[in-house]
Amino acid sequence: MMRTLTLMAVGLLLALPLTIQASDLLPKVPLPAGKDKCVEPTDVMRREHMHFILHQRDETMHKGIRTTKHSLKECINCHNAPREDGKVAHIESKDHFCNSCHSYAAVTIDCFQCHADKPENTNYRHSLVENTLPHHPEMSGSALTKDTLNVLATKGDAK
Amino acid sequence: MKQLPTDPSRRNFLGKTAAAGLLIAPGVLLHQVAQARPADEAASSKVRWGMLVDTNTCSKGCDACVTACQTENGWGGEHSNEVKSSPEQQSQWIRKVTLRDKQNGHEQSLPLMCQHCETPPCVDVCPTGASMKRADGIVLVDKHICIGCRYCMMACPYKARSFVHEELHDQKPYAPRGKGTVESCTMCVHRVDKDGTPACVEACNKAGHQAMWFGDLNNPNSDISKRLKEYGGNQIRADLGLNTGVRYQGL
Amino acid sequence: MKKKITYTEIEGRSLGYYALLVVLGALVLLGAGAALYMEHNGHYVTGMSNQIVWGMPHVFAVFLIVAASGALNVASISSVFAKTAYKPMAPLSALLAISLLLGGLVILVLDLGHPDRLIVAMTFYNFKSIFAWNMILYNGFFVIVGVYLWFMLDRTMANYSKYAGFAAFFWRLTLTTGTGSIFGFIVARQGFDSAIMAPMFVVMSFAYGLAIFLLVLMATYSWRGAELGDGTVRRLKNLLGVFIAGAMYFVVVFHLTNLYMTKHHGVEAFTLRDGGIYTQLFWYGEILVGGVLPLILLYLPVTGKSRIAISFASILVILGGLAQMYVTIVGGQAYPLEMFPGKEIIASSFFDAGVKSYTPTLAEALLGIGGFAMALIMIPLALRILRFIPVSMADAEIDPHYREAK
Numbered sequence: 001m002m003r004t005l006t007l008m009a010v011g012l013l014l015a016l017p018l019t020i021q022a023s024d025l026l027p028k029v030p031l032p033a034g035k036d037k038c039v040e041p042t043d044v045m046r047r048e049h050m051h052f053i054l055h056q057r058d059e060t061m062h063k064g065i066r067t068t069k070h071s072l073k074e075c076i077n078c079h080n081a082p083r084e085d086g087k088v089a090h091i092e093s094k095d096h097f098c099n100s101c102h103s104y105a106a107v108t109i110d111c112f113q114c115h116a117d118k119p120e121n122t123n124y125r126h127s128l129v130e131n132t133l134p135h136h137p138e139m140s141g142s143a144l145t146k147d148t149l150n151v152l153a154t155k156g157d158a159k
Numbered sequence: 160m161k162q163l164p165t166d167p168s169r170r171n172f173l174g175k176t177a178a179a180g181l182l183i184a185p186g187v188l189l190h191q192v193a194q195a196r197p198a199d200e201a202a203s204s205k206v207r208w209g210m211l212v213d214t215n216t217c218s219k220g221c222d223a224c225v226t227a228c229q230t231e232n233g234w235g236g237e238h239s240n241e242v243k244s245s246p247e248q249q250s251q252w253i254r255k256v257t258l259r260d261k262q263n264g265h266e267q268s269l270p271l272m273c274q275h276c277e278t279p280p281c282v283d284v285c286p287t288g289a290s291m292k293r294a295d296g297i298v299l300v301d302k303h304i305c306i307g308c309r310y311c312m313m314a315c316p317y318k319a320r321s322f323v324h325e326e327l328h329d330q331k332p333y334a335p336r337g338k339g340t341v342e343s344c345t346m347c348v349h350r351v352d353k354d355g356t357p358a359c360v361e362a363c364n365k366a367g368h369q370a371m372w373f374g375d376l377n378n379p380n381s382d383i384s385k386r387l388k389e390y391g392g393n394q395i396r397a398d399l400g401l402n403t404g405v406r407y408q409g410l
Numbered sequence: 411m412k413k414k415i416t417y418t419e420i421e422g423r424s425l426g427y428y429a430l431l432v433v434l435g436a437l438v439l440l441g442a443g444a445a446l447y448m449e450h451n452g453h454y455v456t457g458m459s460n461q462i463v464w465g466m467p468h469v470f471a472v473f474l475i476v477a478a479s480g481a482l483n484v485a486s487i488s489s490v491f492a493k494t495a496y497k498p499m500a501p502l503s504a505l506l507a508i509s510l511l512l513g514g515l516v517i518l519v520l521d522l523g524h525p526d527r528l529i530v531a532m533t534f535y536n537f538k539s540i541f542a543w544n545m546i547l548y549n550g551f552f553v554i555v556g557v558y559l560w561f562m563l564d565r566t567m568a569n570y571s572k573y574a575g576f577a578a579f580f581w582r583l584t585l586t587t588g589t590g591s592i593f594g595f596i597v598a599r600q601g602f603d604s605a606i607m608a609p610m611f612v613v614m615s616f617a618y619g620l621a622i623f624l625l626v627l628m629a630t631y632s633w634r635g636a637e638l639g640d641g642t643v644r645r646l647k648n649l650l651g652v653f654i655a656g657a658m659y660f661v662v663v664f665h666l667t668n669l670y671m672t673k674h675h676g677v678e679a680f681t682l683r684d685g686g687i688y689t690q691l692f693w694y695g696e697i698l699v700g701g702v703l704p705l706i707l708l709y710l711p712v713t714g715k716s717r718i719a720i721s722f723a724s725i726l727v728i729l730g731g732l733a734q735m736y737v738t739i740v741g742g743q744a745y746p747l748e749m750f751p752g753k754e755i756i757a758s759s760f761f762d763a764g765v766k767s768y769t770p771t772l773a774e775a776l777l778g779i780g781g782f783a784m785a786l787i788m789i790p791l792a793l794r795i796l797r798f799i800p801v802s803m804a805d806a807e808i809d810p811h812y813r814e815a816k
């Protein structure tokens with residue numbers, strides 16, 4: 001894991017000088033409409049994203065901390081939101097922001113052996129309003145919680 | 160509108176942090192039940208989540224809990240993403256079991272899943288620490304460090320764990336699962352963390368059986384504790400002394 | 411006065427030598443291919459399932475690991491119990507111990523759901539886990555036996571070899587106890603839950619390890635065309651007989667104690683009477699092939715002196731050992747978990763009722779055999795490079811108390 005991450009960092013750094021000649025081949029990390037920056041500055045993200053994700057992974061997994069700033073799920077929600085035609089990129093495709101960079105830098109990742117490579121709700125459009133963090137698709141219109149509430153309410157379980 | 164049907168106990172425990180939560184994430188909490196544990200706060204051992212199954216009301220033909228779990232967590236069912244595995248190899252996080260008493264022939268059915276033991280054998284045996292128990296009593300597999308040795312499956316007295324035998328696609332974002340790792344019921348930890356109820360419990364109630372209950376076992380005022388106090392509840396394989404978080408009535 | 415023993419490497423130029431390497435190498439390659447195939451596709455290409463979680467690879471792996479510690483016996487007898495007659499064979503015994511353990515571990519690792527995460531297994535330790543302890547035991551075994559070998563082979567260090575021998579002896583007893591405990595600790599399964607599991611594994615390891623050692627020793631000397639004294643063979647085969655009898659004794663005790671405890675009646679009836687393939691493997695494989703027949707072959711005056719018969723008996727012990735592992739590991743899982751005392755499960759979508767079936771596929775069998783072959787191929791390779799064996803094992807050369815047979 002650490003090795004992969006180091007390789008990842010080295011790969012990205014090596015990739016930088018090439019950017020001048022071949023800008024077409026460059027990896028693309030699309031931002032959603034209405035957003036002009038990620039949760040961290042680009043150069044920080046480029047070097048550190050794996051550490052952010054790794055840290056958050058342990059926090060969420062072991063402690064149940066579910067802040068969204070550095071969560072992989074949020075990366076996906078933002079950067080791999082469905083396009084205008086409603087299609088979403090899969091991890092195998094170069095259009096997927098993770099793969100576009102990682103195949104460029106020749107660094108393999110195994111995140112998506114388990115993790116979903118697209119947002120859950122593919123109708124999901126990213127909020128156009130700035131500063132509405134966290135932007136959880138399942139939170140704002142939460143079907144589950146509403147269900148829970150309804151069921152429990154009609155059952156008279158409420159005290 | 161009726162009063163919010165949250166366990167009063169949970170409100171007490173979480174009440175003190177709700178104000179802070181409002182400051183951190185106003186956008187969310189406007190839509191959300193205000194008692195949820197804030198996203199940046201770790202699960203606490205003051206709480207012990209548990210479930211109670213009433214085998215008397217659990218209906219024999221019904222598998223609403225199983226279907227709900229499948230939809231929620233993206234395993235099995237009609238659209239199973241395990242297409243190559245044999246039925247014996249496909250994952251099952253929760254299953255329905257029908258029993259017959261050998262003496263009097265009494266038949267009953269119950270859902271069986273990870274029992275979220277207080278002293279889980281899977282956690283004891285796991286060589287890497289991938290099998291783990293959260294502070295609030297939920298037993299999980301950290302698939303990032305699971306090496307797929309399956310020792311935990313050997314050790315589980317309930318056969319509650321499954322191994323993923325093939326490459327998967329289209330997982331649910333909040334229920335990651337993949338080839339070569341072990342998985343089991345998470346007590347819908349992603350929902351519980353947002354003050355929700357496990358999908359199976361919800362589905363059972365929705366189907367009108369009211370055979371499953373979810374709540375904080377540590378709090379004497381929670382519905383589940385009160386019910387347990389009044390009617391009692393057995394552990395499966397109580398002889399092992401695992402102090403399971405899932406209890407059964409009428410067993 | 412003690413004679414000085416000269417050690418040698420083997421020539422390793424004969425056609426037979428290369429043929430041996432080719433055969434074993436091919437098996438290793440097949441095993442590697444099988445592992446890649448399993449790793450690439452996932453475990454659905456095996457017969458293992460969520461019902462039978464550990465299968466053929468584990469049968470071979472556990473057998474080899476157990477045998478590894480037993481193979482060290484000869485060395486231990488020479489160093490710990492100061493029996494000079496065993497001393498010339500000590501390096502070969504240590505070498506075999508290392509190679510068998512390596513073969514077993516390779517199988518275990520390649521069967522993991524994530525062999526690529528081996529580094530995780532090495533860096534994240536759960537110290538409560540007997541499995542994690544075993545990883546430490548295995549690594550320590552390599553180091554200690556390695557050092558022991560070095561002290562034995564390096565004249566300047568020879569004085570210390572005795573201490574290294576002691577260390578190796580205790581380490582390997584712990585190691586086998588640990589391996590046995592992997593199963594003994596599984597309280598959930600009626601077939602495993604027994605304190606006798608660990609000592610039983612220790613005694614079985616003596617028999618398996620010595621059987622393999624005897625075969626390797628006899629093969630090495632007959633292929634080299636060098637002399638291997640009758641005294642040595644007789645001593646080893648008698649020892650093997652004792653170990654087999656000891657293992658049989660533990661098997662009997664194991665089943666008797668289980669029969670004594672009412673809660674284990676079900677699983678005993680399963681193994682001893684109603685278990686189908688497992689019952690057959692128990693009686694014909696474990697008891698007949700692995701115990702009774704080799705004992706007869708080793709002790710009957712007609713066959714007891716024939717090296718062919720002794721080799722045959724050793725092979726039988728190995729086969730019986732594999733059968734024993736199969737009955738223990740797979741049979742222990744095939745027997746349904748007893749979750750609801752007094753009740754029977756009449757329906758379940760997850761195969762809770764009735765005996766679970768397991769049909770190993772070619773891939774997993776090849777993985778197991780490949781690991782075995784890998785353990786064996788290391789012997790001829792190592793023998794060619796380093797001086798592990800005495801030039802001659804003639805009785806007069808190695809045994810100070812040797813007298814011509816009456």
Ligand code: SF4
Nearest residue numbers: 285305306308309311
């Ligand atoms: S399969 Fe994974 S979770 Fe289970 S014991 Fe092995 S490493 Fe731990």
